[in-house]
Amino acid sequence: MNELMHYGWNTTWELEWEKEERSTHTAGxxxxxxxQKYRVYTASGEIWGEMSGKMKHALLNGSTYPAVGDWVELQLLEGEDRCIIHGILDRKTCISRQKAGAKSAQEQIIAANVDILFLVTSLNDDYNPRRMERYLIMAWNSGVTPVILLSKADLCDDPEVKAAEMELIAPGVPVHAVSAIENRGKEEVTGYLKDGVTVALTGSSGCGKSTIVNWLADSTEQRTQGIREDDSRGRHTTTHRELFLLPSGGLMVDTPGMRELQLYDDDGGGWEQVFSDIEAIGEGCRFADCRHENEAGCAVLAALETGEIDEKRLQNYRKTQRELQFQVKKEERSQRKVNRKDRSAKEPVRRKSSFWNSRPHDE
Known part of the structure; x- marks a missing residue:
């Protein structure tokens, strides 16, 4: 397993692997x-992988697809450049969002077993602190350590001011203004890229993620495209999720840009953590169930009047709260539908009695 250590394999994964008998299989x-196909790194090098029939069947019962960053149990096929994926080791972290366009609550996994998540936003007209609050909720819920990267600092006259603004909405989260063109901030960012540590990048389309990958890897591994001049929005460059081994020994996951981030759930308490300042002020409200809208004795509304809370931040606080509550309701409705189907499948089929059989017998 020594060859896998550069890809994040450690004693924790070793113990996880040894929980079951896997003598005929290997890890990747x-x-x-x-x-439907995956590129897998094994102790023998890279290989193509596909799910076993049992795994595909399990998807019908709610199991998840393998994701970039997953450690999996493999069966190597002798004489072939492919393997069969038989299982996924328990994920330590999981970055996910609500699947776009889904009528029911459906999780879309972006990457698994990530240690640090770079939240990237560019310092052009697409700069948006409210969007960053959404990304922070996703990061905290995923169990990863967030780091904010303000890319394309060469396009901004006051990157330090923008960085200070981000620090206000993300207390304790490192913020770095970077520029690949000016080679600005590279030393600070590479400090996170240590041997065996997995870092992922996420952000809106055209924010500079692929450029950052190339910059940190000192290569042109990822193609890049410019932004549209009419609205400062980017074009999609990365079309699939992929994990790279960097010269520093760290691992980096680049992901396709997001037009819109729909939050999936709040199991990790990410929403409360992102808006901890508003939540703390809310403890001073007259009523414990105060919604901070028009209730008497609302400490949050009082803080809004004095300028202690930014109005747009409070609006995003309410919006993301409603969105997460709606996702919970969607999940509950989805589960009730599944339960009804399960009950219907278990109920015996009752044959309808004929008219003559239903009549009383003549004496």
Missing amino acids: RIIADFG
């Missing part, structure tokens, strides 16, 4: 996701 890590 998903490094690229192409839909």
